[in-house]
Amino acid sequence: MKCSMCERKAIYFNGKAYLCKEHFIEYFESKVLDTIKKYELIKEGDRIGVGVSGGKDSTSLLYFLNKYKDYLGIEVIGIHIDEGIEGYRNILTEFLLDLAKKFDWKIKIYRFKDYFDYNLDDYVKRIKKLKPCTICGVFRRWLMWKASMDLELNKFATAHNLNDEVQTILMNMIENNRKDFAKEGPKVGIIEEGFITRIKPFYFIKEKETLIYSIINGINPPWAECKYIFGEIRDDLRRWLYKIESEYPGFHENFIKESLDIVFKAKKDFPKVKINKCKLCGYPTSREICRACEIKNYLN
Ligand SMILES: [Zn+2]
Ligand SMILES: [Zn+2]
Incomplete structure (x- = not known):
């Protein structure tokens, strides 16, 4: 053709x-x-941290923002969180650092081990009542906050694509979690004080498209899969949605168009919440002690 x-x-x-x-x-x-x-995601003079796992979506986003940083008048720093999953993260970290050298990208690495004393693998072995993705998510959010303070960022970009967003919105619907709709959409940062704005420039990009973009630009990562994802509902949803998209092309785009109305309504219905600071670390939270400190203390 x-x-x-x-x-x-x-x-x-x-x-x-x-x-x-x-x-x-x-x-x-x-x-x-x-x-x-x-969606007014970026302004001239922004100092943007980019969450970069080393997977195809986030390396594509880092590549794109570095390519356009002068045009947009911004500063771009890749934030790589190493949670310490053997046979997965180490492969992607090495790959990412090679790319950073080749393209002259700024990267800062944050390791679970340095801030929470142990790797995720150790936490998973020793805390049975919490799912690996729960522990990982709590620590990951804490490190994103930490990076935004350390590096004086004013925005944090993530590589969530159309497929990710449809999954997340469906998960909120399954759990009847109306308030969390306010945390979706291409630009987030209105719901809780103390956090910088989070932007998703790939919001309308299909997963397949970032794959092609990464291959064309020679930044497609080696195959590596997180061993903890199996059995999570998101994984089931992803496979189910692939099947629907193949039978009804355009489903994801139509779904997100409809859902954005709910998202923007939720942002109005649930305005910015005033919150405290964790007594131990200063992290913005509605509790006395934040979840990250709680989990860390539980193991120590
Ligand atoms: Zn052509
Ligand atoms: Zn804390």
Whole structure:
């Protein structure tokens, strides 16, 4: 098949047109720039931390923001959290550091071991009543907050894509969690004081599209999968949604368009909450002692 815009060979059909490599990059990047503009994600002078796991989505986001940082007038720092999952994280950390060298990206690494005394693997072995993803999520959010203070960031960008967002919104619906809708959408940061704004420039990008983008740009990571994801509802949902999308192309885009109305309504219904600071570490929380300190103390 030929590209709809030129004579070259097409590599992707975006639902409207066939695109060659060059026109795919143009389509992808202008879609992200449109999202940034429409939802006012980025302002000139922003100092943006980018959560980068070393997976295809986050390396693509770091690549994109570095490519456009002068155009957008921003500073970009990759924040890599090493939770210490053997046979997974170490592979991606090494891969990411190689890319950073090649492209001259700024990266800062935060390790669970340095801040919480042990790796996630050790926590999982010793705390049975909490799921690995729960412990990991609590520590991860704490380190994102820590990085935003240390590095004086004013925004934090994550590589959540269209597929991730549909999964999250469905999970909120399954759990009837109306308040959490206020935490979704391309721009978050209105619900709790003490946290910087979180932005998702890939909000309308399909997972398949970041995969192609990462391959074309030579930043596609080696295969590595987290061993703790199995049995999580998100994993089941992801597989189920893939099946639906293949039978009903465009399902994800239609679903997110409808859901954004609920998200923006929730942001109005649940305005900014005033919260305290953790007595031990200063982390913004409604409790006396934050969850991260609680879990850390439990093990020590
Ligand atoms: Zn073309
Ligand atoms: Zn704390």
